[in-house]
Amino acid sequence: MNHGYTYQSTLAASGTCHWRIEDIIGGDKRLDFSKSFMPESLAQVETLSFLNDEEKKILNQIRGNTYLCIFGLVEEFILPFVLDQAKSQLHGDDYRARALLQFASEEAKHIQLFKQFRNEFESGFGTECPVIGPAEAIANAILAHDELGVALTTLHIEWMVQSHYLGSVKDDQDLDPQFKSLLKHHWIEEVQHAKLDTLMVEAMAGGKTEEEILRSVDEYLAIGGFIDGGLTQQVEFDMASLMAATGRFFTDAQQDEFRRVQRKANRWTYLGSGMTHPKLLESLESLSPKARARVEEVSVAFC
Numbered sequence: 580m581n582h583g584y585t586y587q588s589t590l591a592a593s594g595t596c597h598w599r600i601e602d603i604i605g606g607d608k609r610l611d612f613s614k615s616f617m618p619e620s621l622a623q624v625e626t627l628s629f630l631n632d633e634e635k636k637i638l639n640q641i642r643g644n645t646y647l648c649i650f651g652l653v654e655e656f657i658l659p660f661v662l663d664q665a666k667s668q669l670h671g672d673d674y675r676a677r678a679l680l681q682f683a684s685e686e687a688k689h690i691q692l693f694k695q696f697r698n699e700f701e702s703g704f705g706t707e708c709p710v711i712g713p714a715e716a717i718a719n720a721i722l723a724h725d726e727l728g729v730a731l732t733t734l735h736i737e738w739m740v741q742s743h744y745l746g747s748v749k750d751d752q753d754l755d756p757q758f759k760s761l762l763k764h765h766w767i768e769e770v771q772h773a774k775l776d777t778l779m780v781e782a783m784a785g786g787k788t789e790e791e792i793l794r795s796v797d798e799y800l801a802i803g804g805f806i807d808g809g810l811t812q813q814v815e816f817d818m819a820s821l822m823a824a825t826g827r828f829f830t831d832a833q834q835d836e837f838r839r840v841q842r843k844a845n846r847w848t849y850l851g852s853g854m855t856h857p858k859l860l861e862s863l864e865s866l867s868p869k870a871r872a873r874v875e876e877v878s879v880a881f882c
């Protein structure tokens with residue numbers, strides 16, 4: 580695959596955009612609860628016919644909280660995965676070892692950032708908003724899969740962050756500037772992660788037969804199915820959070836509408852937008868055209 584990524588260049592680039600948690604959250608850097616947190620293309624609250632504008636904004640903020648918490652969750656599996664990859668070849672390419680350790684260190688920082696965000700969100704929002712978990716159980720379930728399947732899932736997540744920020748967040752002037760700043764700082768570091776994952780996927784796939792690669796793609800799709808099950812539960816949590824925050828109780832028909840709209844929104848946010856990312860599809864194509872075709876076929880259900 581002709582992408583030009585190297586461990587040396589990603590390491591050099593990551594050194595130029597480093598930030599500290601205390602520079603972007605806490606102190607006078609507060610969330611503004613009078614504003615939306617998420618772009619509508621991901622939150623998809625506007626079509627819910629039984630919510631007024633204030634209630635739509637509250638749901639948007641609940642989705643924003645869930646979004647960062649879910650990133651916190653998935654990064655709990657990415658961290659040990661990347662550390663294992665670094666450890667397995669510590670004495671080979673020095674740039675590789677340093678780039679992967681830098682990657683792991685940034686994910687550990689992101690996990691801490693998202694925890695700090697959640698505390699701030701809960702104290703400002705005023706209602707507890709449950710999120711699926713626990714993180715360790717989810718990480719263990721994902722890490723039980725084949726190594727290349729896990730690497731493809733990580734690649735999916737990294738490219739997904741790129742498309743969310745560049746495609747929906749960056750030019751949206753209506754979002755809370757503080758929430759947007761968190762998304763921006765996260766995105767900045769993820770740029771290099773996406774390149775490192777591309778290199779990892781290539782290295783893992785090297786020497787595998789097409790049959791073995793397609794088995795790993797099935798593992799990646801199975802992890803997607805596992806995440807989809809969690810998202811179904813998360814929609815129930817988000818609906819309960821919205822009812823608690825607004826003091827309303829939705830009728831059966833309203834609950835059905837909420838599930839239909841928000842399930843589709845969650846599937847697109849975390850699964851469809853990653854599975855259809857051109858860079859993920861390029862990586863799959865370079866492993867095997869059949870691998871790309873398989874993912875494109877399944878992705879229809881998540882778009």
Ligand SMILES: [Fe+2]
Nearest residue numbers: 654686689769
């Ligand atoms: Fe991250």
Ligand SMILES: [Fe+2]
Nearest residue numbers: 686737769772
């Ligand atoms: Fe990352």
